[in-house]
Amino acid sequence: MSDDMLRAPAEVKYADELDYLESIDDGHKPFSWRLSPRMVRTFILGSERSDGLDREIPQKWFGDRTFVERSIVTLASDRGLLLIGDPGTGKSWLAELLSAAISRNSTLVVQGTAGTTEDHIKYSWNVSMVIAKGQSRESMIPSPIMTAMERGVIGRFEELTRSTSDVQDALISILSEKYVSVPELDTDNTVFAQPGFSIIATANSRDRGVNDLSSALKRRFNFVRIPMVTSKKAESEIVRFRTTELLRRHRIELEVAPSLLEVLLQSFADLRAAAASARSDDEKLESALSTAEQIGVLEDAILHSRFFGERELRAETLASSLVGSLARRTPEDLAILNKFWHGVVEPRSKKEEGEWQGFLQGGREALAKLS
Structure with missing residues (x-):
């Protein structure tokens, strides 16, 4: 299947490894996680002889293991994870691997730009359906973040500091209250996050001063700073x-x-x-x-x-x-x-x-x- 894609996401590219790790994983899995925290670490950093596995799991992200472990622990809590560092330090790749191991889906992504709007984070509407039948849950188009909330999986937000402050602030209620209100609807107008939902955001440290995060939003994230590789x-x-x-x-x-x-x-x-x-x-x-x-x-x-x-x-x-x-x-x-x-x-x-x-x-x- 991955041969049919220009670039297969990690959960497709390493599907065989993930299936194997899931089949032998007897560790505690938080919420709806597909792998236990220990197996998530093994998938990302590779197996060691002391793990006693029947097959070798190659290393996919090269960096200090403490960064990976802290990221995993954060995602098992009720806080979001913010990976911050210079360009080219592997932030997005680590975010993709974490999402693939935990949720088997790394594609629920919002790309932060100057043109990113609140609709990209919450929801928008299918205009033709609204005209024909009015506003309803069926005519609503959920964002990747809202989809992650409904499924109880990981949503990703790339280049968070490149989006404007009002767009960033839309994340505050999602990360703190864990639901999104849909005021346009009279009934069934609240989308609640299911257990296992979290957000992994990335930010370029060179973008400091472009759209700085508010103190309220910073409190909703655990920061993991990924340094340049010097070794x-x-x-x-x-x-x-x-x-x-x-x-x-x-x-x-x-x-x-x-x-x-x-x-x-x-x-x-x-x-x-x-x-x-x-x-x-x-x-x-x-x-x-x-x-x-x-x-x-x-x-x-x-x-x-x-x-x-x-x-x-x-x-x-x-x-x-x-x-x-x-x-x-x-x-x-x-x-x-x-x-x-x-x-x-x-x-x-x-x-x-x-x-x-x-x-x-x-x-x-x-x-x-x-x-």
Whole structure:
């Protein structure tokens, strides 16, 4: 079934694992949860030998286990969960995995934007049915959040701080009172949340000041701050995991040398170090230089190699992809990347040789074309 989808949700992609974990799970399950908290953690962080399982459950989210455990505990309480952090830290992926493990449905999502309205959180109306038969529960179109309330499952709200304050405030009564009133109806005009309902929201820490949360709404959420991945080992595991998924999804047989992944990881580490020492924003790349952006650079290079190159990813192609992905502002980003190539990549190519030499040449050519 997942082969028929461009991107299958986690509950479809890992249905076999979830079925297995559910069949052996004898732990206490809060409310309508499909898995116990311990099994939810196993699904997300992977199994260990001490778990004594008949099959291995691979790790799907790479980060501190305490963040996952605190998130699970929060969802077992009566408070919402707010995952906050920089772009590319895996907030949305963690939210999807939690929803898939707990509810077997991660698709009840509201995307926060400047255009998000209260209707997206509560309900709207089927206009043709209203004209024909008047307002009723049948002519009401429930939002993903209201659907989650009625089913007693997890609803998700992506980029909460990008929606306006009045839209955010609509969540206060839902999180505190656990029901939604429908004043347009004379009877059957209250939708109550069933046991198991909760909300996982995400917020970009770089959006601070865009639409700050009110103190009333903050009290309804438990905050879990997801930091940037700083461990080179952890970041390598994430990139390898995503690369394997990418190759499988596109059915691509292409070799990605470990030495090339090392070049990519080191380049981003060097760029982050340069950004940390910059004296002004003009000396920093516009890119957040997140792990997600590394994966994007690698994906672009892999697909370019697959369609226009060879069966092996080359350093020149990776460098071209990195420059093309990170050079967003002209001339600021181009100047920063030129400086990086001359001051960091060139010395590394002389010292370490190998893939760095092709990476140096590929970057030079890409920058020359953009200048």
